[in-house]
Amino acid sequence: MRINRDLTAAFVTPLVLALLAEGEGYGYDLIRRVRAASDGSLQWSEGMLYPVLHRLELRGLVSSDWRTAESGRRRRSYSITAAGRTELAQQAAEWRVVLGVLQRQGFGVVAEGEQTDGSRT
Amino acid sequence: MDHGLDAAIARWRNELDAAAGLPAEDAQELEDHLRDEVESLLSLGLTVDEAMLVAVRRLGDVSDVVQRLAIIDADLAWRQTYDSPTSASPEPGANARETAFVLVAALAAALLGKVPRLLGVSLDDAGIEIYLRNIGLFVVPVLILVYYLRRRFAPAILAAIAAIVVAGAVAANAYPFAAGGATSLLVALHLPLLLWLLLGLAYAGDDWRTVRLPLDFMRFTGEAFLYGVLILCGGVVFVGLVIAFFAAIGIDVALVAVEYLGLSILLATPVIAAYLVEKKRSLIENLAPVLARIFIPLFLVMMVAFIAAVAVQGIGALGNREILILIDVLLLLVVGMVLYDLSARRDTQVGFGWPHKLNLALIVAAMIIDLLALYGIGARLLEYGFSANKAAALGENVLLLINLAGLAIAYGRVAAGRATFERVLAWQVRYLPVYLVWFAFVVFAFPPLFGYQ
Numbered sequence: 305m306r307i308n309r310d311l312t313a314a315f316v317t318p319l320v321l322a323l324l325a326e327g328e329g330y331g332y333d334l335i336r337r338v339r340a341a342s343d344g345s346l347q348w349s350e351g352m353l354y355p356v357l358h359r360l361e362l363r364g365l366v367s368s369d370w371r372t373a374e375s376g377r378r379r380r381s382y383s384i385t386a387a388g389r390t391e392l393a394q395q396a397a398e399w400r401v402v403l404g405v406l407q408r409q410g411f412g413v414v415a416e417g418e419q420t421d422g423s424r425t
Numbered sequence: 426m427d428h429g430l431d432a433a434i435a436r437w438r439n440e441l442d443a444a445a446g447l448p449a450e451d452a453q454e455l456e457d458h459l460r461d462e463v464e465s466l467l468s469l470g471l472t473v474d475e476a477m478l479v480a481v482r483r484l485g486d487v488s489d490v491v492q493r494l495a496i497i498d499a500d501l502a503w504r505q506t507y508d509s510p511t512s513a514s515p516e517p518g519a520n521a522r523e524t525a526f527v528l529v530a531a532l533a534a535a536l537l538g539k540v541p542r543l544l545g546v547s548l549d550d551a552g553i554e555i556y557l558r559n560i561g562l563f564v565v566p567v568l569i570l571v572y573y574l575r576r577r578f579a580p581a582i583l584a585a586i587a588a589i590v591v592a593g594a595v596a597a598n599a600y601p602f603a604a605g606g607a608t609s610l611l612v613a614l615h616l617p618l619l620l621w622l623l624l625g626l627a628y629a630g631d632d633w634r635t636v637r638l639p640l641d642f643m644r645f646t647g648e649a650f651l652y653g654v655l656i657l658c659g660g661v662v663f664v665g666l667v668i669a670f671f672a673a674i675g676i677d678v679a680l681v682a683v684e685y686l687g688l689s690i691l692l693a694t695p696v697i698a699a700y701l702v703e704k705k706r707s708l709i710e711n712l713a714p715v716l717a718r719i720f721i722p723l724f725l726v727m728m729v730a731f732i733a734a735v736a737v738q739g740i741g742a743l744g745n746r747e748i749l750i751l752i753d754v755l756l757l758l759v760v761g762m763v764l765y766d767l768s769a770r771r772d773t774q775v776g777f778g779w780p781h782k783l784n785l786a787l788i789v790a791a792m793i794i795d796l797l798a799l800y801g802i803g804a805r806l807l808e809y810g811f812s813a814n815k816a817a818a819l820g821e822n823v824l825l826l827i828n829l830a831g832l833a834i835a836y837g838r839v840a841a842g843r844a845t846f847e848r849v850l851a852w853q854v855r856y857l858p859v860y861l862v863w864f865a866f867v868v869f870a871f872p873p874l875f876g877y878q
Contacts, residue, residue, distance in 0.1 A: 330454075330457070331454065331457075331458050332458045332461040332462065349483075350455070350458060350483075350484050354451075354454065354455070354458075358451075377457060377460070378453070379454075379457050380450065380453075380454045380457070
């Protein structure tokens with residue numbers, strides 16, 4: 305499913321932080337983890353992810369390190385910082401409010417049933 | 426087969442490097458990504474050519490990635506700094522409020538400048554010394570208060586700053602300075618420097634032990650200086666025009682214009698400059714590094730020529746004692762230029778390229794000149810004894826020399842691959858308190874030590 309640009313921009317930061325809070329990872333790995341977490345319905349592009357990672361690093365929310373993988377290749381691995389965890393908690397609280405409201409307005413039910421409008425009635 | 430893959434990736438990498446000019450680390454990161462993608466495609470049974478085609482296509486608009494990465498990297502320079510929590514969500518009316526706030530602060534600085542006048546001190550020959558000794562006190566406390574109101578750091582820090590400011594005010598006005606004495610001038614010169622470093626403490630607030638905020642304060646200082654110079658140029662033109670216009674109809678307003686308009690503009694300038702640096706960063710923020718980049722080679726050539734000239738003339742040519750002050754200025758410029766250049770460069774450049782070699786050469790040349798001068802003057806200084814001026818100039822010289830030596834060593838470690846540029850900057854930040862102590866020493870101890878002469 306294709307998610308529009310504005311919505312993606314809104315949730316990419318908390319999602320990246322949440323993924324990194326589970327464990328550090330490099331870019332390719334993160335894209336794979338997003339794909340897995342969404343059962344393949346979210347396909348992030350590199351064009352979006354790397355700038356986001358760099359910007360988060362700039363803000364001090366994540367930090368990066370060059371690690372040597374088992375294959376002998378060096379990879380830039382990202383991990384969440386203490387400031388990142390604070391930011392994550394803050395955003396999680398905001399999202400819980402947003403998601404709660406949306407759910408009460410029937411979004412949760414629609415998403416589980418048919419996706420066409422008005423199919424429930 | 427593997428060989429074909431490596432060649433294909435190398436070709437892609439070349440194109441990327443040629444097109445983008447990305448930092449090597451970022452390009453390497455993208456290459457890693459491409460390799461991962463290709464490998465997973467190969468494991469699905471695609472051929473190398475097919476896998477490359479799909480992977481490159483997926484990596485997508487490389488130009489898009491590159492463009493966005495490049496924007497961030499360009500921002501890196503000094504921006505890797507303080508992000509005030511309020512800057513993210515400007516509420517309506519916040520701008521107008523902030524402007525009013527700054528105008529009030531600027532006015533407060535200008536009005537503080539009128540205090541001596543109220544106490545009966547005028548801008549004549551005797552009065553001007555009092556003005557000079559107090560000039561920092563008119564401006565910096567206002568700025569410190571602005572930063573306290575903005576960042577609400579621990580009251581203990583504010584109390585410590587306030588205590589030193591008050592002590593400085595007492596020293597500048599209660600010491601029985603001899604008219605036209607050297608110590609009076611030294612206090613006029615060093616009290617503003619001391620106050621400015623205290624402002625740095627207020628600027629960093631609770632984070633004064635970190636590297637980032639003091640570093641940001643140095644950037645702030647350089648850019649506020651540039652803004653200040655621009656504003657003052659405007660001020661001079663303005664006051665000059667006021668005087669000229671009224672002179673044209675036979676009214677002499679020169680004294681009034683200078684005392685009221687000129688002084689007010691002078692005192693309000695740092696406040697407004699500080700505000701502009703914070704507010705309009707993008708306008709000028711890359712100016713200081715650019716200036717540094719232009720002048721580093723020029724200064725290097727000048728210094729090498731000077732060293733050569735001294736070598737020809739003999740070291741005795743360096744006997745003029747006034748040269749110490751000249752060299753102090755030079756060393757300060759070198760420290761400043763290297764720091765600006767380094768701070769702007771460290772993230773966008775990997776490895777120890779020629780710009781860094783140039784910086785290192787600049788530092789070394791400055792140290793050579795300084796050592797030559799110290800050697801040339803040393804004997805004479807001992808012979809004539811230390812006046813207050815010479816002692817101050819010599820003290821600053823030694824401090825700057827140690828500073829440069831520290832930078833050179835840190836730089837050398839980077840060149841040897843044993844440290845990062847962050848370490849160089851961290852060293853510089855940790856050295857700042859030394860200046861604070863020295864400036865305080867000059868302000869508080871020099872006048873009594875030299876009999877207030």
